[in-house]
Amino acid sequence: MFSLQLSDDQQAVLDLAKTFSRKEMMPLAAKYDESMEYPWEVIKKAHEAGLLNLSLKEEHGGLGLGALLQAMVVEELGYGCSAMATAITANDLALGPVLPVATPEQLEEFIKPMVDKPIMAAYCVTEPGAGSDVAGIKTSCKRDGDNYILNGEKMWITNGSVASWYFVLATLDASQGHKAMCGFIVPSNLPGIAVGKKEVNMGQRCSDTRGIVFKDVKIPKKYLLGKEGEGFKYAMKAFDHSRPFVAAVGVGIAQCAMDHSVKYALERKAFGKPIAEHQAVAFMIADMAKDVEAARLLYQKAGWMADQGMRNTKWCSFAKCFGGDIAVRVSQDAVQIFGGFGYSTEYPVEKLYRDSKICQIYEGTQQIQRLIISRAVFGEAQG
Ligand SMILES: Cc1cc2nc3c(=O)[nH]c(=O)nc-3n(C[C@H](O)[C@H](O)[C@H](O)COP(=O)(O)OP(=O)(O)OC[C@H]3O[C@@H](n4cnc5c(N)ncnc54)[C@H](O)[C@@H]3O)c2cc1C
Structure with missing residues (x-):
């Protein structure tokens, strides 16, 4: 239970x-x-x-x-x-x-x-030409005696310039899709690694997002993770742990936006009474409260399932999808409740709104979560 x-x-x-x-x-x-x-x-x-x-x-x-x-x-x-x-x-x-x-x-x-x-680390999977379609990555790892030679380009890597090591997904043969993929631990100071400029993002602006180029980077065999050909599996399985984190970040943003909104709605007066007494505002707060609680329960269930040793992939997608969506909706409504002040950097809610959007994009977009959920639902229906 x-x-x-x-x-x-x-x-x-x-x-x-x-x-x-x-x-x-x-x-x-x-x-x-x-x-x-x-x-x-x-x-x-x-x-x-x-x-x-x-x-x-x-x-x-x-x-x-x-x-x-x-x-x-x-x-x-x-x-x-x-x-x-x-x-x-x-x-x-x-x-x-x-x-x-x-x-x-x-x-x-x-x-x-x-x-x-x-010490910081980074997960290097996304490439300029392959984000949602991870099986389409092109970064190559060629066997060379006791080493692999890594060539390719990664993009949007969080902690890109501060990481001491990267998890890198690469392929022995791009024509073989996910079956030829290998995962490596790559020290970030190896010759041939060039880290790009910091991306100036809409939100979460102090997080470090970079492109990374690997040019003839010699990686000792001892840095291969597990077995050749299993890298895709390792990279995807990690999401069963990390997607509840994204959902939880979304819930944190939404709870924060709601707390600011409740306080402001009780203080700010319009038409001779606190705006909390205008039903349109009160109902926005009601929606915030129910959505935050529902999203919280989803990520908690996904985490609890992992602790029970249960397969939780579908629940991670439920949690990530709903948690990301309510982070955006609740923080957007918070800006609305603050009126003109909500649009100003003097108040915290515009930042929450900007920060929330990435929860719908990284670690698999909302569309990819729906793809995972729909496949699971149809799979269950067909036994
Ligand atoms: C700030 C930030 C930090 C990030 N950090 C990391 C990181 O640390 N490591 C890392 O590896 N990556 C990271 N990423 C990359 C992130 O995971 C990808 O941006 C994301 O998976 C989407 O890939 P894409 O940008 O290539 O979009 P695309 O895959 O090109 O998608 C574009 C649009 O098409 C939709 N779409 C694509 N395929 C389908 C489909 N089959 N069905 C329906 N819709 C579809 C998408 O949902 C999206 O709306 C980060 C990105 C950002 C912006």
């Missing part, structure tokens, strides 16, 4: 995340949005607080929180500043395909240092 029962220790972790987001993230959110600088000071504090690399298990030196609690923590981080939350959780996205198959040597070289220091 689906349960949200937290132990005292788990509740303490959640409380810590809540306090961290309100004290260390929220006060700096507007400043970093404006400067677009990478929020290293927050990342370092998050690491000290144990809130970086949430997905590390105890055997890796992490807290071993479980998928449900991790996502609940991410909601709190998303509430504080979703751009910073994206920078933080990009590490978990990169760890996703690595942890299940990493060798003891790979764990020692790349994962153990992350426990001791605020």
Whole structure:
């Protein structure tokens, strides 16, 4: 039976995340949005607080929180500043395909240092010509004695310039689609790697998004993850863990937008009474409240299923799709409730609205989530 029962220790972790987001993230959110600088000071504090690399298990030196609690923590981080939350959780996205198959040597070289220091990582899959269609990537990995030679271009890589290592998906033979794909851990300082300029995005502006070019990059065989031909599977499976995080970030944005809206609606007067007493405004708040709760339950169920060892792919898509959509809808309505002030950078809701949009795009667009859901539904109907 689906349960949200937290132990005292788990509740303490959640409380810590809540306090961290309100004290260390929220006060700096507007400043970093404006400067677009990478929020290293927050990342370092998050690491000290144990809130970086949430997905590390105890055997890796992490807290071993479980998928449900991790996502609940991410909601709190998303509430504080979703751009910073994206920078933080990009590490978990990169760890996703690595942890299940990493060798003891790979764990020692790349994962153990992350426990001791605020080391960042990146998930390098998307390319200029292949985003939704991951099976269409062209980055090649050719066998060359004890090495692979990597050539290609990745795009929109979160943490691109700050990562010490990348998870890279490449292909032995592009004509073979996903069957020829390999996943690698690639140290970011290898010769032949060139990181592009920072993308100036609509929202989440302090998150670091870059293109990365790999030109004749020599990768020792020991950095291959698992088996040749299995890379696509590792890269896709990681979404069963990370999509609830995106949904949770969306819920954090929406909850924050709603809290601002409720406060403002009670204070702001129009036609001689608080705007909260105008039904049109009150009903927007009602829709916010029900949508936030529904979206929260969806990501929690997806996380809980993972903790029970259940296949949760469809539920991750439910959560990501609905969580992303309500983040946009609720933050948009928050701007509306604030009227002209909502459109001004003096107030926090326009940033929430700008930040929310990416929740409908990265880690599989809303259309791709619907594709996954519809295939699952028809598959179930046909046995
Ligand atoms: C800020 C940011 C950060 C990102 N971070 C990362 C990262 O860290 N690592 C990484 O690998 N990638 C990252 N991405 C890439 C992101 O995952 C892709 O942008 C996303 O998957 C969409 O791919 P695309 O941009 O190529 O759009 P396209 O695939 O070209 O899609 C364009 C439109 O067509 C629709 N569409 C495409 N195919 C179908 C279909 N079969 N059915 C219906 N509609 C379809 C899409 O939904 C979309 O509306 C990031 C992107 C951004 C903007």
